[in-house]
Amino acid sequence: MRRFIIASLICSIVASGVSASAQPAPQNSDAAAQIPAAAxxxxxxxxxxxxxxxxxxxxxxxxxxxxxxxxxxxxxxDGVTHPLSTAILFVETRRDFSALHSLKTAEIWHFYAGDPVHLLLLHPNGQGESITLDKDHPAYVVPEGVWQGSAPAGPSGWSYVGTTMAPGFIPEDFQLGERNALSERYPAFRKQISALTRVKDKVQ
Structure with missing residues (x-):
C-alpha cells in the first residue's frame, strides 16, 4: 500500500507537468524560506x-x-507501456536533496549551474562509488538498477541540473532506498547513506 501511495503521488505530479507549469511555484512556505535566493x-x-x-x-x-x-x-x-522519453529540469539544495532511489531505466544527468553535485552510486554487486558533476564534468549516465542519491557539494548550497530517460519515467519504475537496509548491504558507505536518506526502514 505504501508503494502504491508513493507511486500515485509521483504520477499525479508528473502527469500534470504541462498544466501544472501554469501555476506559480510556492514562495511563502517554510521550505521556500530556506532555499537559497538563486535556487x-x-x-x-x-x-x-x-x-x-x-x-x-x-x-x-x-x-x-x-x-x-x-x-x-x-x-x-513488467510489460508496462512507457513514453518514448522524458526530461526534467531539477534543482536541489542541502535540505531538498535527492534521496537514494533506484530506477529501471538509465538516467542521464546534465550539470547546468550552482555547486558541484555529489552523486552516490551503490551498485547491485555490492560496490559503491562517488561521482561529481560540475562544469568540467557536466554529464554522467547512472545505469538502471543502481541506487543513486545526490546533494550539492559547495558553499552556495544549491545545484541546477537536468535529467533525461528513454524509455521515459513512470512511477512504477521508482523504488525508494531504506537507510538501514542499504547501510547493512553497503557498510563502507554508511555515513553517506545516512545523509542521503530521510527515513529509516518502514516498520513491518
Whole structure:
C-alpha cells in the first residue's frame, strides 16, 4: 500500500507537468524560506514543484505523447507501456536533496549551474562509488538498477541540473532506498547513506 501511495503521488505530479507549469511555484512556505535566493529564482522561473518522496524541485521539460508498448521492452519493465522519453529540469539544495532511489531505466544527468553535485552510486554487486558533476564534468549516465542519491557539494548550497530517460519515467519504475537496509548491504558507505536518506526502514 505504501508503494502504491508513493507511486500515485509521483504520477499525479508528473502527469500534470504541462498544466501544472501554469501555476506559480510556492514562495511563502517554510521550505521556500530556506532555499537559497538563486535556487528560488530558478524554481520561480521554471515554475518548479517539489518532487514527492525523493526530494528536490522539478519542471517537466519533455514527456513524449508517443509510447513504447510494454511487450517491446525488456522484462524488467513488467510489460508496462512507457513514453518514448522524458526530461526534467531539477534543482536541489542541502535540505531538498535527492534521496537514494533506484530506477529501471538509465538516467542521464546534465550539470547546468550552482555547486558541484555529489552523486552516490551503490551498485547491485555490492560496490559503491562517488561521482561529481560540475562544469568540467557536466554529464554522467547512472545505469538502471543502481541506487543513486545526490546533494550539492559547495558553499552556495544549491545545484541546477537536468535529467533525461528513454524509455521515459513512470512511477512504477521508482523504488525508494531504506537507510538501514542499504547501510547493512553497503557498510563502507554508511555515513553517506545516512545523509542521503530521510527515513529509516518502514516498520513491518
Amino acid at each position: 528560488q529564482a530558478l524554481i520561480n522561473r521554471y515554475k518548479m514543484h517539489p518532487v514527492p518522496v525523493e526530494g528536490g524541485w522539478f519542471s517537466q521539460l519533455q514527456r513524449t505523447t508517443e509510447t513504447i508498448a510494454g511487450s517491446a521492452l525488456p522484462a524488467r519493465y
